[in-house]
Amino acid sequence: MVVKYGPAPLERLRQLLHAQHGLLRTADLAKHGLARAYLSVLEEQGEITPLSRGVYTASGALPDEMAHLQARFGRAIFSHETALALHDLTDRSPLAYSVTVPSGYNAASLKASGARVFFVRRDLHAVGEVRLPSPFGNPVSTYDLERTLVDVLRSRSRIDVQLVTEALKRYARHEAQDLHRLYRYAAQFRVETLVRQSIEVLL
Secondary structure, three states: OOOOOOOOHHHHHHHHHHHOOOEEEHHHHHHOOOOOHHHHHHHHOOOEEEEEOOEEEEOOOOOOHHHHHHHHOOOOEEOHHHHHHHOOOOOOOOOOOEEEEEOOOOOHHHHHOOOEEEEEOHHHOOOOEEEEEOOOOOEEEEEOHHHHHHHHHHOHHHOOHHHHHHHHHHHHHOOOOOHHHHHHHHHHOOOHHHHHHHHHOOO
């Protein structure tokens, strides 16, 4: 009988670091049955660098700022201009990350990090939440196409009108559009008339 052994713990940790595009959280170790002490070994060897409490990045690598922000602020969901960019509904790179958090959330540290923060009722916070890859390839929480359109239309006074117009045009041509879902979200957020008027002239 041939006994096969898996990779040693440090090598498994390096593989995980590679698979997550240079980002590690202490919470990842528990999921993979690895002791936290191995993080200290990699840090002492100069292979990883702490970014914030419980979050590390591969030394010398460009940090995935989006994944890092969500690792620090788990309730923050990328939204508005940032969600438009993730869905390729705009060519503009956002100057600051836009995120949505539930009402009552203490966003002082989040705002201090440079994020643009929107608030929504707690029961609506997770409506349309999906996972998409960041520009570095790490999965991050954002909203689906339809929720993103509803958000930018609801917040149109705070967003460049040309950005909103271009997003609407791209959505009207998008092969994954779901008008039933769009109108359902619009009703939930009480902007059904606005959404219908904005999208139907383009269809």
